[in-house]
Amino acid sequence: MKVIGWIALNAFRESVRDKVLYNLVAFAILLIGASYLIGQLTAGQDVKIIKDLGLASTSIFGVFMAIFIGIGLVSKEVERRSIYGLLAKPIERYQLVLGKYAGLLLTLAINLAIMAAALYAVLGFMTWRTNPVIRTTWDAPGVDPRMLAAIGLTFVELSIVTAIALCFSTFSTPILSAAFTFGIFLAGRLSADLRNFNQVVDSPAAATLASALYWVLPNLAPFDVRAQVVHGQPVTFDYVVLTVGYGALYIAALLAVATLVFSRRDFK
DSSP: OHHHHHHHHHHHHHHHHOHHHHHHHHHHHHHHHHHHHHHTTSTTOHHHHHHHHHHHHHHHHHHHHHHHHHTHHHHHHHHTTOHHHHHHSSOOHHHHHHHHHHHHHHHHHHHHHHHHHHHHHHHHHHHHHSOHHHHTTSSSOSSOTTHHHHHHHHHHHHHHHHHHHHHHHTTSOHHHHHHHHHHHHHHHHTHHHHHTGGGTOOOHHHHHHHHHHHHHSOOOGGGOOHHHHHTTOOOOHHHHHHHHHHHHHHHHHHHHHHHHHHHHOOOO
């Protein structure tokens, strides 16, 4: 565990040095702030629009960050030729994969926390300057603690995306890894369409393929509870636990595949 922790810390430091991450976070925060200005144009729906745009921008830019930091697991080490020095040390390859992943998750969590804090700051300012009588008409409080459920599930979803990118990075180039990961992310968000694909096509082969993809690809739709949170609908504890459990199992499977592939890769 000590070796994995050391690798995770080192991976976190390397991720922090990437200025692209700062640009993504800054742009996301600006978008969250811009949602306040957009909300002013829609009387009575300001808070809903700020929440919706804020959570959406957090998710979208989080996906870009997850892909960006995930695809560099092996490629950066190979480019700098540091992979040979790492493999020469008394470090198991599975420790390298798990340590890198833990470091990437730490980077992702901190960036997501910054964006969440910015969103709550905008909502807090909005709540403070709104007439108390008007606030009573809102479906949910401006600074709603239930948004933490949406942000938490977004983090688990991004953890899956990071694991997918990491898995591809063990055997593919950065560009292909990014393309494959983004494609799987989109398919995961549209998994319900894959499940019902047999209802819109007459080809049994196409329907069978869509059904197989539905069971193999990650089902990311349950992690998006933005609509429920924005409209003040409850997100139950049981739902969160089951969804997080599904995400943890899928991540474990991806890390197992990534470790297996990486352990068999020849860097000579």
